[in-house]
Amino acid sequence: xxxxxxxxxxxxxxxxxxxxxxxxxxxxxxxxxxxxxxxxxxxxxxxxxxxxxxxxxxxxxxxxxxxxxxxxxxxxxxxxxxxxxxxxxxxxxxxxxxxxxxxxxxxxxxxxxxxxxxxxxxxxxxxxxxxxxxxxxxxxxxxxxxxxxxxxxxxxxxxxxxxxxxxxxxxxxxxxxxxxxxxxxxxxxxxxxxxxxxxxxxxxxxxxxxxxxxxxxxxxxxxxxxxxxxxxxxxxxxxxxxxxxxxxxxxxxxxxxxxxxxxxxxxxxxxxxxxxxxxxxxxxxxxxxxxxxxxxxxxxxxxxxxxxxxxxxxxxxxxxxxxxxxxxxxxxxxxxxxxxxxxxxxxxxxxxxxxxxxxxxxxxxxxxxxxxxxxxxxxxxxxxxxxxxxxxxxxxxxxxxxxxxxxxxxxxxxxxxxxxxxxxxxxxxxxxxxxxxxxxxxxxxxxxxxxxxxxxxxxxxxxxxxxxxxxxxxxxxxxxxxxxxxxxxxxxxxxxxxxxxxxxxxxxxxxxxxxxxxxxxxxxxxxxxxxxxxxxxxxxxxxxxxxxxxxxxxxxxxxxxx
Amino acid sequence: xxxxxxxxxxxxxxxxxxxxxxxxxxxxxxxxxxxxxxxxxxxxxxxxxxxxxxxxxxxxxxxxxxxxxxxxxxxxxxxxxxxxxxxxxxxxxxxxxxxxxxxxxxxxxxxxxxxxxxxxxxxxxxxxxxxxxxxxxxxxxxxxxxxxxxxxxxxxxxxxxxxxxxxxxxxxxxxxxxxxxxxxxxxxxxxxxxxxx
Numbered sequence: 001x002x003x004x005x006x007x008x009x010x011x012x013x014x015x016x017x018x019x020x021x022x023x024x025x026x027x028x029x030x031x032x033x034x035x036x037x038x039x040x041x042x043x044x045x046x047x048x049x050x051x052x053x054x055x056x057x058x059x060x061x062x063x064x065x066x067x068x069x070x071x072x073x074x075x076x077x078x079x080x081x082x083x084x085x086x087x088x089x090x091x092x093x094x095x096x097x098x099x100x101x102x103x104x105x106x107x108x109x110x111x112x113x114x115x116x117x118x119x120x121x122x123x124x125x126x127x128x129x130x131x132x133x134x135x136x137x138x139x140x141x142x143x144x145x146x147x148x149x150x151x152x153x154x155x156x157x158x159x160x161x162x163x164x165x166x167x168x169x170x171x172x173x174x175x176x177x178x179x180x181x182x183x184x185x186x187x188x189x190x191x192x193x194x195x196x197x198x199x200x201x202x203x204x205x206x207x208x209x210x211x212x213x214x215x216x217x218x219x220x221x222x223x224x225x226x227x228x229x230x231x232x233x234x235x236x237x238x239x240x241x242x243x244x245x246x247x248x249x250x251x252x253x254x255x256x257x258x259x260x261x262x263x264x265x266x267x268x269x270x271x272x273x274x275x276x277x278x279x280x281x282x283x284x285x286x287x288x289x290x291x292x293x294x295x296x297x298x299x300x301x302x303x304x305x306x307x308x309x310x311x312x313x314x315x316x317x318x319x320x321x322x323x324x325x326x327x328x329x330x331x332x333x334x335x336x337x338x339x340x341x342x343x344x345x346x347x348x349x350x351x352x353x354x355x356x357x358x359x360x361x362x363x364x365x366x367x368x369x370x371x372x373x374x375x376x377x378x379x380x381x382x383x384x385x386x387x388x389x390x391x392x393x394x395x396x397x398x399x400x401x402x403x404x405x406x407x408x409x410x411x412x413x414x415x416x417x418x419x420x421x422x423x424x425x426x427x428x429x430x431x432x433x434x435x436x437x438x439x440x441x442x443x444x445x446x447x448x449x450x451x452x453x454x455x456x457x458x459x460x461x462x463x464x465x466x467x468x469x470x471x472x473x474x475x476x477x478x479x480x481x482x483x484x485x486x487x488x489x490x491x492x493x494x495x496x497x498x499x500x501x502x503x504x505x506x507x508x509x510x511x512x513x514x515x516x517x518x519x520x521x522x523x524x525x526x527x528x529x530x531x532x533x534x535x536x537x538x539x540x541x542x543x544x545x546x547x548x549x550x551x552x553x554x555x556x557x558x559x560x561x562x
Numbered sequence: 563x564x565x566x567x568x569x570x571x572x573x574x575x576x577x578x579x580x581x582x583x584x585x586x587x588x589x590x591x592x593x594x595x596x597x598x599x600x601x602x603x604x605x606x607x608x609x610x611x612x613x614x615x616x617x618x619x620x621x622x623x624x625x626x627x628x629x630x631x632x633x634x635x636x637x638x639x640x641x642x643x644x645x646x647x648x649x650x651x652x653x654x655x656x657x658x659x660x661x662x663x664x665x666x667x668x669x670x671x672x673x674x675x676x677x678x679x680x681x682x683x684x685x686x687x688x689x690x691x692x693x694x695x696x697x698x699x700x701x702x703x704x705x706x707x708x709x710x711x712x713x714x715x716x717x718x719x720x721x722x723x724x725x726x727x728x729x730x731x732x733x734x735x736x737x738x739x740x741x742x743x744x745x746x747x748x749x750x751x752x753x754x755x756x757x758x759x
Contacts, residue, residue, distance in 0.1 A: 052738075054727070054730065054738060054757070054758065055725040055730060055757070055758060056725060056726055056727040056730060060640060060643060060644050061636075061640075061721065061722075061725045063640070063644050064644075065643055065644045066644065066645060066646035066649065067646075078700060079699065079700015079701050080700050181743055181745075182743055182744065182745030182746070183745050184745040184746055185745065185746040187745070188745070188746065222739050222740065222741050223740040223741065223742060223743045224738065224739060224740065225759050336701050338703070340696055340698070340703040340704050347749065348748060348749050349746050349747070349748065349749065350746075350747060350748075350749050350753060351743070351744060351745050351746060351747065352735075352737070352740065352742075352743070352744045352747055352756075353737075353740035353741070353742055353743035353744060354740060354743070354756070354758065354759035355743040355745075384698075385698075390755045390756065391720065391723075391724040391734070391755050392720070392721075392724075394716075394720040394724075395693070395694050395713070395716055395717035395720045395721070396693025396694045396706075396713070396717075397693070398685070398688040398689045398693075399685075399688070400618060400619040400620075400681065400684055400685065400688060400716075401618070401619070401621060401681060402621050402623045404619075405619075405620045405621065405623060405625070406623050406624075406625070408720075408724070408755070409625065409733060409734065409754055409755055410749075410753060410754065410755065411749070411753065411755055415696065417696070417698045417699075417703045419698075419699065419703075481703075481704050481705070483701075483702065483703045483704055483705070485701035485702055485703070
């Protein structure tokens with residue numbers, strides 16, 4: 001259907017975890033689709049330079065130099081970046097932004113975006129989450145319910161490949177799972193203790209997008225735990241390994257890297273978007289593309305930038321921004337708080353293999369009348385894991401010499417940590433905007449972040465710390481301590497909410513189909529669309545919303561509504 | 563003699579066969595060594611001090627000593643390329659300060675001390691300084707105390723040793739492609755800490 005090299009049936013902005021899905025779905029349904037990715041090309045396997053490197057192969061055994069730490073001055077706040085994966089993170093000196101309040105924007109610009117480096121945890125939402133705003137009079141009501149998204153969770157999980165254990169919990173619906181990974185000795189022990197001491201609480205293995213069974217020629221996981229270097233076995237889900245190749249297989253995909261979309265162009269005559277304006281990240285050459293349909297999946301803040309920068313007479317405050325909510329209500333999960341303890345015993349048991357997954361304790365606060373908490377709304381889950389001390393303990397044991405050294409070759413004692421992930425309430429005052437004067441290296445307005453965690457988050461964190469300590473304590477752990485490593489918006493790497501879905505165009509940007517209320521051919525299915533944050537890792541929800549929205553867009557195109 | 567026999571028995575129980583020369587070398591672990599490579603950051607005498615410290619902490623047993631797998635050279639390179647200029651100066655000053663403390667206590671610099679003197683001196687530093695806090699997922703999950711120069715140095719020595727190819731491939735569990743995860747298996751004489759993770 002495309003007639004010139006500049007016109008396509010569909011344009012997808014961004015090739016990350018949701019953009020890759022948009023590309024696959026659109027291409028598989030026969031649309032000539034252009035994917036515009038602002039970052040560099042990453043091809044599967046051949047562009048994973050460190051995937052097979054052992055510690056002694058990595059420069060500086062995997063440490064960043066002090067010069068690198070200065071260049072990646074935001075990314076280092078996460079604790080995730082090191083020598084083995086820094087090529088998948090942004091050099092912050094090249095991508096500065098303003099923080100009115102501290103915001104740790106953790107990201108990488110490349111094919112697949114953060115789907116190369118994500119934590120791969122996949123938890124469904126339920127109506128407990130979709131109805132929360134309406135029940136509590138906070139933000140706006142989600143325009144969808146679980147029944148709308150359930151078949152799409154089924155659909156995407158079967159293609160992604162998520163391993164996990166079914167629990168039958170209404171507020172954490174079971175998915176289409178492959179065999180779950182194993183808990184280790186101490187985790188199994190703690191599971192028994194928690195479920196005995198706190199009836200209604202559960203500890204399970206993480207629901208994770210790593211294959212425990214072969215799927216469509218991918219995997220299974222080899223338990224190297226080097227996922228964020230890229231997987232030579234395609235055993236975890238990323239756009240690069242899975243959805244982009246599926247899109248390419250159809251023959252309908254055109255993908256441009258180094259293509260920064262500066263704005264979506266709006267045609268007041270058709271009352272639709274006509275296309276996009278692009279600036280090349282390397283050459284700074286400008287170009288334009290047109291399409292019948294546009295999916296904006298540039299990540300929450302990336303999409304928000306494009307919309308805010310798309311100014312027209314019809315939309316003087318940003319594309320589709322009649323409500324004034326664009327850029328507002330930014331949320332992120334707060335975490336980096338919980339407890340740690342040591343366990344004396346189970347010395348005759350250990351584990352083998354490096355599991356790229358931890359445990360999960362589903363939310364148990366505010367899930368029903370019985371569990372209503374007087375101090376805070378919503379709730380949190382825990383991730384974490386148990387391990388036996390390795391040679392690293394040698395740094396801190398106050399011994400030296402022959403016996404000390406020899407002992408380090410054998411596993412040390414068991415310990416466990418729990419890290420809470422807490423829901424964040426939407427607040428209009430938490431926002432992202434464009435700097436009126438400052439520009440980036442491409443002459444585009446710099447982004448300004450002004451957001452903070454507030455009362456409900458702070459109150460929740462008290463329980464996140466105390467409950468974790470209590471669970472370890474009651475299970476007989478020793479030297480149990482609470483920790484709070486500091487949590488600022490952005491560190492959860494689940495930033496979302498700046499172009500929220502809602503029933504009413506006066507108070508939301510997108511409708512129940514992720515379609516801009518006032519522009520029928522523009523869809524947003526990345527984190528920007530989220531009306532509330534729940535406490536579950538959101539990516540599988542983005543993927544499900546994307547597949548659902550493409551299906552809707554196609555049916556609308558068939559009816560000539562788009 | 564008693565201690566030597568007990569140590570030999572310990573090593574045999576652990577599954578290592580121990581030669582007489584190895585046992586002999588155990589007693590020369592904490593003793594002066596000369597640097598055989600050219601340091602980028604340290605002076606020759608600082609390099610000698612570092613080598614002596616590293617081999618006192620991690621002497622040769624049935625497994626190699628720290629210097630025999632180049633831990634001193636690794637640290638010099640690490641300090642040269644990873645540390646900032648300020649941190650480099652702190653490092654070399656720290657070595658000098660440690661040496662001075664030793665001289666104040668024993669009347670000799672560290673490298674010139676006897677094995678027992680070296681062992682006792684470092685033990686004192688070790689017991690006097692907080693350990694590293696527990697760490698998981700890129701964050702500290704506990705608090706210990708202010709980290710001394712000695713603690714950071716020991717950490718670097720241990721890390722340089724156990725992330726070396728010689729140790730990782732030959733003496734730890736080297737399983738780059740495990741293929742599976744077994745969550746609870748019995749510990750045996752053959753159980754070793756994995757080379758990674």
